[in-house]
Amino acid sequence: MSVATEIIAPPPQSAAARLADGLWRRPGLVVALLLAPALLWLAVVYLGSLATLLRQSFFSLEEFSGLVVEDYTLSTYAELLQPSNFEIIKRTVLMAAAVSVASAIVGFPIAYVAARYARGAWKAAFYIAVMLPLWSSYLVKVYAWKLILAREGILTWTFGKLGLGFVLDGLLALPGVGGGSLSTSYIGTFLVFLYIWLPYMILPTQAALERVPGSLINASSDLGATPWATFRHVILPLAAPGIVAGSIFTFSLTLGDYIIPQVIGSGRYFIGQAVYVQQGTAGNIPLAAAFTVVPIVIMGVYLAVARKLGAFDAL
Amino acid sequence: MTAFSGKRFMRSEGSLAVKIAAAAGLAFLLAPLAIIFVYAFTTEERSFVWPPPGLTLKWFGVTWDRPDVWAALMLSVRVAAVATILALVLGTLTAMAVSRSRFFGRDAVSLLVILPIALPGIITGIALRSAFATFDIPFSFWTIVVGHATFCIVVVYNNAVARLRRLSGSLVEASMDLGADSFQTFRHVVLPNVGTALLAGGMLAFALSFDEVIVTTFTAGQQQTLPLWMLEELIRPRQRPVTNVVAMAVVAVTFVPILLAFLLTGADEQTAATTK
Numbered sequence: 001m002s003v004a005t006e007i008i009a010p011p012p013q014s015a016a017a018r019l020a021d022g023l024w025r026r027p028g029l030v031v032a033l034l035l036a037p038a039l040l041w042l043a044v045v046y047l048g049s050l051a052t053l054l055r056q057s058f059f060s061l062e063e064f065s066g067l068v069v070e071d072y073t074l075s076t077y078a079e080l081l082q083p084s085n086f087e088i089i090k091r092t093v094l095m096a097a098a099v100s101v102a103s104a105i106v107g108f109p110i111a112y113v114a115a116r117y118a119r120g121a122w123k124a125a126f127y128i129a130v131m132l133p134l135w136s137s138y139l140v141k142v143y144a145w146k147l148i149l150a151r152e153g154i155l156t157w158t159f160g161k162l163g164l165g166f167v168l169d170g171l172l173a174l175p176g177v178g179g180g181s182l183s184t185s186y187i188g189t190f191l192v193f194l195y196i197w198l199p200y201m202i203l204p205t206q207a208a209l210e211r212v213p214g215s216l217i218n219a220s221s222d223l224g225a226t227p228w229a230t231f232r233h234v235i236l237p238l239a240a241p242g243i244v245a246g247s248i249f250t251f252s253l254t255l256g257d258y259i260i261p262q263v264i265g266s267g268r269y270f271i272g273q274a275v276y277v278q279q280g281t282a283g284n285i286p287l288a289a290a291f292t293v294v295p296i297v298i299m300g301v302y303l304a305v306a307r308k309l310g311a312f313d314a315l
Numbered sequence: 316m317t318a319f320s321g322k323r324f325m326r327s328e329g330s331l332a333v334k335i336a337a338a339a340g341l342a343f344l345l346a347p348l349a350i351i352f353v354y355a356f357t358t359e360e361r362s363f364v365w366p367p368p369g370l371t372l373k374w375f376g377v378t379w380d381r382p383d384v385w386a387a388l389m390l391s392v393r394v395a396a397v398a399t400i401l402a403l404v405l406g407t408l409t410a411m412a413v414s415r416s417r418f419f420g421r422d423a424v425s426l427l428v429i430l431p432i433a434l435p436g437i438i439t440g441i442a443l444r445s446a447f448a449t450f451d452i453p454f455s456f457w458t459i460v461v462g463h464a465t466f467c468i469v470v471v472y473n474n475a476v477a478r479l480r481r482l483s484g485s486l487v488e489a490s491m492d493l494g495a496d497s498f499q500t501f502r503h504v505v506l507p508n509v510g511t512a513l514l515a516g517g518m519l520a521f522a523l524s525f526d527e528v529i530v531t532t533f534t535a536g537q538q539q540t541l542p543l544w545m546l547e548e549l550i551r552p553r554q555r556p557v558t559n560v561v562a563m564a565v566v567a568v569t570f571v572p573i574l575l576a577f578l579l580t581g582a583d584e585q586t587a588a589t590t591k
Binding site: 019023024031034112131132143145227248257272 | 545
């Protein structure tokens, strides 16, 4: 009897091995243990902070004392609809839309050539050319554009050398988007936004294009389609989820940015700047909080539409 | 890799226009970074005049002797190091949970990890600040780290998930069949396979934290990281040539993690991880 037990008994185990065996039998527990640290962190630090912020947006500011009244009210949200505040929201959304459309147009050829023609060393070169501006310091990029757009900077000089100075002056004289120099006009703000978020458009577009089978394009041209028809009816519909996915980034990032329009722009506020000023010098935390709800709601709607268009599968 | 092998379309006149547009786009992406390098050597002190009236190395020495630049740099490095370690631990664990099984709320977990970077940074920033104010937490080194770790998790997570998907489940099963327990399997089979992806994710997280300015404005109080120093110079310039040199140094330093991340994981995995 005792001999038999000795033979059957497994070799003595270390505590760690016993623990490992115990965990192996409970895969659910393992998943829970793996998830717990990050979920706790994100739920407490991130969602907790978001909740405190949202709560603030239902408070209001006592007009005379400048103190926050901690009674729940919707009056702060009503303030958003005042013409001066609503202008800020409209301006920001228009800029985000313009930047998204432009980056889709500028980014597509790059993504297309990178996905279709680039091989080996060229593939690496395209990767570096997109990744380097993506990962380079945000402020350094903004700074570079300040150098480029300054009145005495490169663009003015280039236009002058080409004898096209009048084109630049004409652009700056345009009502609404013009200004004293490129670095103090909406055109300048737009160019910098376009530059800084462009890689975020290129990468998902390229990923979507890489999944388009070459045989589809062959089939299209075999059946007599012109290159334009192939592009219009085969490539574009298949790349569309990638473009929409990219536009999530370009749109969201433009909505929330407050540094670019502050450094390069006409001085008129965007949502991000309004938030920054309201919570800082103006001390109106409830209004600042209500302003941050605007991009959250817009992005919520945007994401819901993007999901319908299949952009999440392309992410 | 076999995508787009259509020879006929390639020869058509349309493709030349596309290639020219792509080349122009790449020039648009890279030229501003090149310009930073030229301006670091300019002799002009007060304006951004182009072309530079002369070239000098003088400003490199001046920048080297500036204690405020060094202090900001050291703070940025310390914050990025701690935030990266936190993000590595949290991101890897979550990636293992998500890739090893399908469970209820799996999509919600992915969404929660991505949210801090999907919503505009200013929201994360002001939310953290209002939480710090509500609970009377004074600004410190740790308030900056908390903000940075929150949005760095996703970078590590994406890199780890991309690699774990490629890791064949039969490798793990073989290890267990041969008598290794879960910890030994993790140590000797999983870790060597995902190691380079984690290293790449860690470096990108470091780069992200090192460069972050929007969230940091709200969580730093009076402290100055290198990006905050840069922002101050952008809005209220004191000595432009010093800013030029710092900007050039920052671009040059960013080359390193991008190249290493590329060499460690390959272009396809990086494209997938960055866009996911």
